[in-house]
Amino acid sequence: MAPPRGRLAPSPTGQLHLGHARTFVLAWLHVRSRGGELLVRMEDLDASRSRPELAAGILRDLEWLGLDWDGPVVTQSARLDELRAAAATLHATGVAYPCICTRADLRSAVSAPQRGVDELRYAGTCRHRTPSEIGARPFALRFRVPAGAIRFVDGIAGEQSFDVAEEVGDFMIQNRAGVPSYQLAVVVDDDASGVNEVFRGDDLLSSTPRQMLLYDALGLQRPHWYHAPLVLDASGRRLAKRHDDLALATLQSEGVDPRAIVAWAMASAGFDVGERITPNEASALFAIERMRPEPVRLGDDVLCQLRAAR
Numbered sequence: 001m002a003p004p005r006g007r008l009a010p011s012p013t014g015q016l017h018l019g020h021a022r023t024f025v026l027a028w029l030h031v032r033s034r035g036g037e038l039l040v041r042m043e044d045l046d047a048s049r050s051r052p053e054l055a056a057g058i059l060r061d062l063e064w065l066g067l068d069w070d071g072p073v074v075t076q077s078a079r080l081d082e083l084r085a086a087a088a089t090l091h092a093t094g095v096a097y098p099c100i101c102t103r104a105d106l107r108s109a110v111s112a113p114q115r116g117v118d119e120l121r122y123a124g125t126c127r128h129r130t131p132s133e134i135g136a137r138p139f140a141l142r143f144r145v146p147a148g149a150i151r152f153v154d155g156i157a158g159e160q161s162f163d164v165a166e167e168v169g170d171f172m173i174q175n176r177a178g179v180p181s182y183q184l185a186v187v188v189d190d191d192a193s194g195v196n197e198v199f200r201g202d203d204l205l206s207s208t209p210r211q212m213l214l215y216d217a218l219g220l221q222r223p224h225w226y227h228a229p230l231v232l233d234a235s236g237r238r239l240a241k242r243h244d245d246l247a248l249a250t251l252q253s254e255g256v257d258p259r260a261i262v263a264w265a266m267a268s269a270g271f272d273v274g275e276r277i278t279p280n281e282a283s284a285l286f287a288i289e290r291m292r293p294e295p296v297r298l299g300d301d302v303l304c305q306l307r308a309a310r
Contacts, residue, residue, distance in 0.1 A: 003036050004031050004035070004036025004037070004197050005038075005039070006031040006036060006037075006038050006197045006199055007038065007039040007040065007193065007195050007198070008039070008041070008067070008069065009041045009043050009186070010024075010040075010043065010058045011043045011044065011046065011050065012050045012051060012052070013046060013049040013051075014054065015054070015058075015061075015247040015249055016057075016062075016247065016249075017246040017247050018239065018246045018248070018261070018298060019230060019231035019239035021061075021261055021265065022264075022265040022268060022296070023230075024062065024065070024067060025261070025262055025265040025279065025282075026199065026228055027200070028067045029283050030197070030199050030226065031197065032279070032283045033284070037070045038070055039070060039195065040062070041074040041189060042058075042073060042076060043182070044075060044076055045077060045182070047077070057249060060249075061248040061249060061252075064248065064252055066259075066262065066278050066280070067279055074193065076185055076189060079188075079189060080178075080179075080180070083180035083185050084174065084178060086188045087141050087173050087174040090214075090218070095217045096144065096173055097126065097141070098129070098134045098140070098141060098142075099125075099140045099141065099170075099172070100126060100129070100138075100139045101125055101140075121166075121167065121169045122171065123169065124170055127142075139176060140175050141173050142171060142172050142173065143170055143171055143173050143210075143217070145164045145171065145210075147165045148163065149162065149163045150163070150209035150213070154225050154227050155226035155227075155288060156226050156228055156229075156288070157202060158293075160205065160209075162208075164213065167206070168206075171183060171210055173214070183211055184214060186198075186211065187211050187215055191218075195223055196221075197224050197225075197226065198223050198226065199227075199228065200226075200227060200228070201227065201228055201230050202227035202228060202229055203238065226288065229293060229296060230295055231268075231298050232296065232297050233298055234300065248261075251307075256307060256310065257309040259278055260275060260276050260306050260309030262276075262278065262279055263276050263277045263282075264302060264305075264306060266282050266286070268292075269291045269292055270290060270292035271285055273285065276309060
Protein backbone atom coordinates (compact mmCIF):
# COMPACT_ATOMS: atom_id res chain seq x y z
CA MET A 1 0.00 0.00 0.00
CA ALA A 2 1.11 3.55 -0.73
CA PRO A 3 2.08 5.66 2.30
CA PRO A 4 -0.75 7.86 3.61
CA ARG A 5 -0.97 11.21 1.86
CA GLY A 6 -3.68 13.55 3.05
CA ARG A 7 -4.53 17.22 2.80
CA LEU A 8 -6.07 20.15 4.60
CA ALA A 9 -8.20 22.18 2.20
CA PRO A 10 -9.58 25.35 3.80
CA SER A 11 -11.47 28.02 1.88
CA PRO A 12 -10.13 31.55 2.45
CA THR A 13 -13.60 33.06 2.73
CA GLY A 14 -13.59 33.59 6.48
CA GLN A 15 -11.70 32.89 9.68
CA LEU A 16 -11.10 29.42 11.01
CA HIS A 17 -13.19 28.58 14.09
CA LEU A 18 -13.17 25.77 16.62
CA GLY A 19 -15.14 23.47 14.32
CA HIS A 20 -12.49 23.80 11.62
CA ALA A 21 -9.77 23.34 14.22
CA ARG A 22 -11.21 20.03 15.39
CA THR A 23 -11.48 18.61 11.87
CA PHE A 24 -8.01 19.79 10.88
CA VAL A 25 -6.41 18.50 14.07
CA LEU A 26 -7.98 15.07 13.61
CA ALA A 27 -7.07 15.01 9.91
CA TRP A 28 -3.48 15.90 10.77
CA LEU A 29 -3.34 13.21 13.46
CA HIS A 30 -4.81 10.58 11.16
CA VAL A 31 -1.98 11.06 8.67
CA ARG A 32 0.92 11.88 10.99
CA SER A 33 0.16 9.02 13.41
CA ARG A 34 0.99 6.62 10.57
CA GLY A 35 4.02 8.49 9.26
CA GLY A 36 2.22 9.98 6.26
CA GLU A 37 2.50 13.26 4.38
CA LEU A 38 0.07 16.15 4.62
CA LEU A 39 -0.52 18.93 2.10
CA VAL A 40 -2.33 22.27 2.38
CA ARG A 41 -4.49 23.56 -0.47
CA MET A 42 -6.38 26.84 -0.50
CA GLU A 43 -9.73 26.30 -2.21
CA ASP A 44 -10.17 29.82 -3.53
CA LEU A 45 -12.26 29.36 -6.68
CA ASP A 46 -14.97 31.57 -5.20
CA ALA A 47 -13.29 34.78 -6.34
CA SER A 48 -16.05 37.00 -4.96
CA ARG A 49 -15.41 35.84 -1.36
CA SER A 50 -11.82 34.59 -1.23
CA ARG A 51 -9.23 37.05 0.06
CA PRO A 52 -5.43 36.75 0.35
CA GLU A 53 -5.41 38.13 3.88
CA LEU A 54 -7.81 35.39 4.98
CA ALA A 55 -5.56 32.75 3.41
CA ALA A 56 -2.58 34.17 5.29
CA GLY A 57 -4.59 34.16 8.52
CA ILE A 58 -5.54 30.51 8.04
CA LEU A 59 -1.91 29.50 7.68
CA ARG A 60 -1.05 31.42 10.85
CA ASP A 61 -3.87 29.64 12.68
CA LEU A 62 -2.64 26.21 11.56
CA GLU A 63 0.89 27.02 12.69
CA TRP A 64 -0.44 28.33 16.02
CA LEU A 65 -2.20 25.01 16.59
CA GLY A 66 1.09 23.21 15.94
CA LEU A 67 0.05 21.69 12.61
CA ASP A 68 2.72 21.45 9.94
CA TRP A 69 2.54 20.33 6.32
CA ASP A 70 4.74 19.07 3.53
CA GLY A 71 5.69 21.12 0.50
CA PRO A 72 4.38 24.49 -0.66
CA VAL A 73 0.78 25.57 -0.21
CA VAL A 74 -1.24 24.88 -3.36
CA THR A 75 -3.63 27.58 -4.52
CA GLN A 76 -6.55 26.12 -6.44
CA SER A 77 -7.10 29.21 -8.58
CA ALA A 78 -3.56 28.83 -9.96
CA ARG A 79 -4.60 25.51 -11.51
CA LEU A 80 -7.56 26.71 -13.57
CA ASP A 81 -6.07 25.49 -16.85
CA GLU A 82 -5.77 21.92 -15.55
CA LEU A 83 -9.25 22.01 -14.08
CA ARG A 84 -10.79 23.34 -17.28
CA ALA A 85 -8.94 20.70 -19.27
CA ALA A 86 -10.56 17.99 -17.15
CA ALA A 87 -13.99 19.53 -17.76
CA ALA A 88 -13.27 19.67 -21.49
CA THR A 89 -12.28 15.99 -21.45
CA LEU A 90 -15.56 15.02 -19.82
CA HIS A 91 -17.43 17.12 -22.40
CA ALA A 92 -15.53 15.61 -25.32
CA THR A 93 -16.20 12.06 -24.17
CA GLY A 94 -19.92 12.74 -23.81
CA VAL A 95 -20.21 12.21 -20.06
CA ALA A 96 -20.80 15.94 -19.61
CA TYR A 97 -23.07 18.18 -21.65
CA PRO A 98 -23.75 21.90 -22.15
CA CYS A 99 -26.45 23.50 -20.01
CA ILE A 100 -27.93 26.87 -20.98
CA CYS A 101 -30.50 27.01 -18.18
CA THR A 102 -30.73 30.32 -16.37
CA ARG A 103 -31.23 30.59 -12.63
CA ALA A 104 -34.90 31.30 -13.25
CA ASP A 105 -35.12 28.16 -15.40
CA LEU A 106 -33.54 26.09 -12.65
CA ARG A 107 -35.86 27.44 -9.97
CA SER A 108 -38.92 26.55 -12.04
CA ALA A 109 -37.71 23.12 -13.16
CA VAL A 110 -36.10 21.56 -10.13
CA SER A 111 -37.37 19.04 -7.65
CA ALA A 112 -37.11 19.55 -3.90
CA PRO A 113 -33.71 18.82 -2.34
CA GLN A 114 -33.45 15.55 -0.44
CA ARG A 115 -31.39 13.99 2.37
CA GLY A 116 -30.19 17.38 3.51
CA VAL A 117 -28.40 18.14 0.23
CA ASP A 118 -28.30 21.93 0.10
CA GLU A 119 -28.80 22.25 -3.64
CA LEU A 120 -31.83 21.84 -5.83
CA ARG A 121 -32.21 18.75 -7.98
CA TYR A 122 -31.61 19.41 -11.67
CA ALA A 123 -34.41 18.04 -13.84
CA GLY A 124 -32.20 17.33 -16.87
CA THR A 125 -33.68 20.06 -19.05
CA CYS A 126 -30.60 20.35 -21.29
CA ARG A 127 -29.58 16.68 -21.25
CA HIS A 128 -30.91 16.00 -24.75
CA ARG A 129 -30.48 19.40 -26.38
CA THR A 130 -28.72 19.36 -29.75
CA PRO A 131 -25.75 21.62 -30.61
CA SER A 132 -28.05 23.70 -32.79
CA GLU A 133 -30.35 24.27 -29.83
CA ILE A 134 -27.40 25.37 -27.71
CA GLY A 135 -26.16 27.67 -30.45
CA ALA A 136 -23.65 30.36 -29.52
CA ARG A 137 -25.09 30.99 -26.09
CA PRO A 138 -22.75 30.69 -23.09
CA PHE A 139 -23.18 27.39 -21.30
CA ALA A 140 -22.24 25.53 -18.16
CA LEU A 141 -21.24 21.87 -18.16
CA ARG A 142 -23.17 19.18 -16.33
CA PHE A 143 -22.17 15.59 -15.59
CA ARG A 144 -24.53 12.86 -16.82
CA VAL A 145 -25.39 10.96 -13.65
CA PRO A 146 -26.30 7.30 -14.14
CA ALA A 147 -29.39 5.91 -12.44
CA GLY A 148 -29.11 3.84 -9.29
CA ALA A 149 -27.64 3.97 -5.82
CA ILE A 150 -23.92 4.48 -5.25
CA ARG A 151 -22.56 2.64 -2.24
CA PHE A 152 -19.29 3.01 -0.38
CA VAL A 153 -17.82 2.48 3.06
CA ASP A 154 -16.61 5.58 4.84
CA GLY A 155 -13.73 5.19 7.28
CA ILE A 156 -15.72 6.86 10.08
CA ALA A 157 -19.38 6.97 9.03
CA GLY A 158 -19.46 3.36 7.81
CA GLU A 159 -21.66 2.02 5.01
CA GLN A 160 -23.30 4.70 2.88
CA SER A 161 -25.73 4.74 -0.03
CA PHE A 162 -26.74 7.73 -2.16
CA ASP A 163 -28.84 7.89 -5.31
CA VAL A 164 -27.27 10.92 -6.95
CA ALA A 165 -29.64 10.80 -9.93
CA GLU A 166 -32.66 11.06 -7.65
CA GLU A 167 -31.22 13.39 -5.02
CA VAL A 168 -29.17 15.83 -7.10
CA GLY A 169 -29.53 14.94 -10.76
CA ASP A 170 -26.94 15.92 -13.36
CA PHE A 171 -24.63 18.16 -11.35
CA MET A 172 -22.60 21.10 -12.60
CA ILE A 173 -18.85 20.68 -13.16
CA GLN A 174 -18.16 24.12 -14.67
CA ASN A 175 -20.22 27.29 -14.69
CA ARG A 176 -20.90 29.66 -17.57
CA ALA A 177 -17.90 31.79 -16.67
CA GLY A 178 -15.61 28.79 -17.05
CA VAL A 179 -15.05 28.33 -13.32
CA PRO A 180 -14.84 24.63 -12.36
CA SER A 181 -17.11 23.41 -9.60
CA TYR A 182 -16.00 22.26 -6.18
CA GLN A 183 -16.82 18.66 -7.09
CA LEU A 184 -14.54 18.58 -10.12
CA ALA A 185 -11.77 20.73 -8.66
CA VAL A 186 -11.16 18.60 -5.57
CA VAL A 187 -11.06 15.40 -7.64
CA VAL A 188 -8.54 16.75 -10.14
CA ASP A 189 -6.40 18.51 -7.53
CA ASP A 190 -6.34 15.60 -5.09
CA ASP A 191 -5.26 13.24 -7.86
CA ALA A 192 -2.60 15.66 -9.13
CA SER A 193 -1.19 15.95 -5.59
CA GLY A 194 -1.16 12.20 -5.00
CA VAL A 195 -3.71 12.46 -2.19
CA ASN A 196 -4.96 8.98 -1.32
CA GLU A 197 -6.89 9.85 1.87
CA VAL A 198 -9.52 12.55 2.26
CA PHE A 199 -10.43 13.43 5.85
CA ARG A 200 -13.06 16.17 6.14
CA GLY A 201 -16.31 17.15 7.84
CA ASP A 202 -19.38 15.00 7.33
CA ASP A 203 -21.27 17.91 5.79
CA LEU A 204 -19.44 16.77 2.64
CA LEU A 205 -20.47 13.13 2.92
CA SER A 206 -23.09 13.55 0.18
CA SER A 207 -20.42 14.96 -2.14
CA THR A 208 -18.48 11.69 -2.07
CA PRO A 209 -20.65 9.71 -4.55
CA ARG A 210 -20.48 12.59 -7.03
CA GLN A 211 -16.72 12.65 -6.70
CA MET A 212 -16.60 8.87 -7.11
CA LEU A 213 -18.39 9.27 -10.44
CA LEU A 214 -15.86 11.88 -11.56
CA TYR A 215 -12.87 9.78 -10.50
CA ASP A 216 -14.19 6.89 -12.55
CA ALA A 217 -15.09 9.02 -15.58
CA LEU A 218 -11.58 10.53 -15.65
CA GLY A 219 -9.90 7.15 -15.11
CA LEU A 220 -8.39 8.21 -11.78
CA GLN A 221 -7.73 6.19 -8.65
CA ARG A 222 -10.22 6.89 -5.87
CA PRO A 223 -8.88 7.87 -2.44
CA HIS A 224 -10.19 6.55 0.87
CA TRP A 225 -12.71 8.84 2.54
CA TYR A 226 -13.11 9.69 6.24
CA HIS A 227 -15.90 12.05 7.30
CA ALA A 228 -15.69 13.42 10.82
CA PRO A 229 -18.84 14.56 12.66
CA LEU A 230 -19.26 18.31 12.79
CA VAL A 231 -19.12 20.55 15.83
CA LEU A 232 -22.55 21.96 16.67
CA ASP A 233 -23.44 24.94 18.82
CA ALA A 234 -25.50 24.64 21.97
CA SER A 235 -28.74 24.70 19.96
CA GLY A 236 -27.60 21.90 17.66
CA ARG A 237 -26.76 24.06 14.66
CA ARG A 238 -23.57 23.75 12.66
CA LEU A 239 -20.91 26.32 13.53
CA ALA A 240 -20.53 28.97 10.84
CA LYS A 241 -17.73 31.33 9.90
CA ARG A 242 -19.83 34.18 11.30
CA HIS A 243 -19.13 32.87 14.82
CA ASP A 244 -16.34 35.41 15.31
CA ASP A 245 -16.20 34.74 19.03
CA LEU A 246 -15.15 31.17 18.24
CA ALA A 247 -12.53 32.20 15.68
CA LEU A 248 -9.05 30.86 16.36
CA ALA A 249 -7.61 34.33 15.84
CA THR A 250 -9.90 35.64 18.59
CA LEU A 251 -8.94 32.86 20.99
CA GLN A 252 -5.27 33.42 20.24
CA SER A 253 -5.62 37.14 20.98
CA GLU A 254 -7.21 36.21 24.31
CA GLY A 255 -4.15 34.17 25.22
CA VAL A 256 -5.76 30.71 24.95
CA ASP A 257 -3.22 27.89 24.97
CA PRO A 258 -3.45 26.04 21.61
CA ARG A 259 -2.61 22.79 23.40
CA ALA A 260 -5.98 23.06 25.15
CA ILE A 261 -7.73 23.15 21.78
CA VAL A 262 -5.83 20.07 20.60
CA ALA A 263 -6.74 18.31 23.87
CA TRP A 264 -10.42 19.25 23.43
CA ALA A 265 -10.39 17.95 19.84
CA MET A 266 -8.94 14.65 21.04
CA ALA A 267 -11.28 14.32 24.03
CA SER A 268 -14.34 15.15 21.92
CA ALA A 269 -13.37 12.30 19.58
CA GLY A 270 -13.23 9.82 22.44
CA PHE A 271 -9.56 9.85 23.44
CA ASP A 272 -8.45 10.04 27.06
CA VAL A 273 -5.97 12.90 27.25
CA GLY A 274 -5.07 15.60 29.73
CA GLU A 275 -6.10 19.23 29.58
CA ARG A 276 -3.23 20.22 27.29
CA ILE A 277 -1.39 18.28 24.61
CA THR A 278 0.58 19.10 21.48
CA PRO A 279 -0.26 17.53 18.11
CA ASN A 280 3.04 15.62 18.16
CA GLU A 281 2.22 14.18 21.57
CA ALA A 282 -1.32 13.36 20.50
CA SER A 283 -0.19 11.52 17.36
CA ALA A 284 1.11 8.65 19.49
CA LEU A 285 -2.41 8.15 20.91
CA PHE A 286 -4.56 8.53 17.81
CA ALA A 287 -6.20 5.58 16.03
CA ILE A 288 -9.10 6.06 13.63
CA GLU A 289 -10.90 2.92 14.81
CA ARG A 290 -11.19 4.44 18.30
CA MET A 291 -12.74 7.68 17.09
CA ARG A 292 -16.27 8.41 18.26
CA PRO A 293 -18.67 8.92 15.29
CA GLU A 294 -21.17 11.25 17.01
CA PRO A 295 -21.54 15.02 16.49
CA VAL A 296 -20.00 17.26 19.16
CA ARG A 297 -21.86 19.99 21.06
CA LEU A 298 -19.84 23.07 21.87
CA GLY A 299 -21.40 24.45 25.02
CA ASP A 300 -20.44 27.37 27.24
CA ASP A 301 -18.67 24.97 29.60
CA VAL A 302 -16.19 24.01 26.88
CA LEU A 303 -15.57 27.63 25.94
CA CYS A 304 -15.00 28.58 29.57
CA GLN A 305 -12.57 25.71 29.95
CA LEU A 306 -10.64 26.73 26.83
CA ARG A 307 -10.53 30.38 27.83
CA ALA A 308 -9.22 29.39 31.23
CA ALA A 309 -6.27 27.64 29.58
CA ARG A 310 -3.78 30.51 29.36
